[in-house]
Amino acid sequence: MTHVLDITVIGLSLSSSWGNGHATTFRALMRGLDRLGHRLSFFERNMPWYAQHRDLPQPAFCELCLYNDVNQLEAEHGERIRRADLVLVGSFVPEGIAVIDRVAELARGKLCFYDIDTPVTLAKLRAQACDYLAARQIDLFDIYFSFTGGPTLQRLRNEFGARRAEPLYCSVDECRYAPTGEAPLWDLGYMGTYSADRQAPLERLLIEVARRMPERRFVVAGSQFPEDIVWPQNIERIDHLPPAKHASFYSQQRFTLNLTRADMIAAGWSPSVRLFEAAACGCPAISDYWPGLEDFFTPGEAIHVAASTEDICSTLAGSSEAERLTIAQNARDCVLSGHTGVARARGLVGALSSVTTSARAWVQAA
Incomplete structure (x- = not known):
């Protein structure tokens, strides 16, 4: 039987999926850890924009604790941080640098970082403009878990001094x-919060497709899109879709579109959680290309790859229902075999099991 761990996570948000991709990532991972029998707590800064849009205020799989500032985090929850076997700090935590410094002083177990925004983080560190992680803190972590794999892991070790860098990709809760x-x-849908660097691909790979195929139906779900965007009449807009409605949303699409942030494309090996969610729901994806994509889904067998409006139109018009369902089943099989929350939880625990001494042992002993 697996040794039960006391795990504390400090992350951007677990309670609200509004305007961020962190909540669904943490939910899948922590549900996986819960199914493996581990004891879990999640600490989240009480921010007004998440407080107004909480779609999971009382998770059944962990204890959710809200705090208002770093001093309250220590005063009310310091003992829990001390006794945890693992403290996992996520990227984009408000006042993250101060949080990490305080937690590094308190924690007696393993301390790790979970970077759900690795290419963004590294660019900020190079520009000395990162407010949630300082370069000097990287070697405090026993493991630097990264949403991005591939060559980025080597850069984390060689350029930024990570003692150990491991991939911890997003995952999906298959239940x-x-x-x-x-x-x-x-016929085609897209889900994602507005991002300036994804808007041009969205224009090319969905909006223009809708103009050229007026007899087809399209949908775009996501918040923060500018009001001046002109949407063709055959595109339905949904401002925000809570996770409880995601399965229905994907199941009602013939194909779903995946668009990757520019920095994620440049880094490669950065799969979007939307790819795994859609596949688990039996909806075949059409994605832009990024290095490493084929390590997750085989193009032409478990995913379609598109670069132009014409590519999308051709896929929509030329795919038979049998071909569409075959792609969907292949993708679903791939996800269920290796990209679930339980699979990620096992990977996390397995990586921790090989860490024998905390990176901070000498600091705490001094």
């Missing part, structure tokens, strides 16, 4: 993401 059996309502 909540599965085909619903609903009939397709849209």
Whole structure:
């Protein structure tokens, strides 16, 4: 039987999926850890924009603790941090540098960092403009877990001094993401918060497609899109879609579009959680290309790759229903075999098991 660990996570948000991709990532991972029998707590800064949009205020799989500042975090929860077997700090935590310094003084177990934004973080560190992680703190971590794999892991070790860098990709909770059996309502859909660097690809790979195929139906779900965007009449807009409705959303699409942030494309090996969610729901994806994509899904067999409006139009018009369902099943098989929350939880625990001495032992002993 696996040794039960007391795990404390300090992250951007668990309670609200509004305007961020961290909540769904933490939920899948922590549900996986919970199924393995570990004891879990999650500390989240009480921020007004998340407080107004909480879609998981009382998670059943862990204890959720809200705090207002670093001093309160220590005063009310310092003892829990001390006794934890693992403290995992995420990227983009408000006042993250101060949080890490305080936690490094308190923690007696292993201390790790989970970077859900690795290419962004490294660019900020190079520009000395990162407010949630300082370069001097990187060698405090027993393991630097990264959303991005591939060559970035070597850069973390060689350029930034990480003692150990391991990939910890996003994952999907297969109990909540599965085909619903609903009939397709849209030919192509997209879900994602507005991002300036994704808007041009969205224009090319969905909006222009909708203009050229007025007989087809499209949908875009996501918050923070500018009001001046002109949407063709055959595109339905959904401002925000909570995770409880994701499975239905994917199940009602013939295909879903995946768009990757520019910095993630440049780094490669940065799969979006939307790819795993859609696949688990039996919806085949059409994605832009990024290095390492084929390590997760085989193009032409478990995913379609597109670079132009014409590519998308050709896929929508030229795919038979049998071909579409084959792609969908291959992708679903791939995800269920290796990209679930339980799979990621096992990877995390396995990596920790080989860490024998905390990177901070000499500091605490001094």
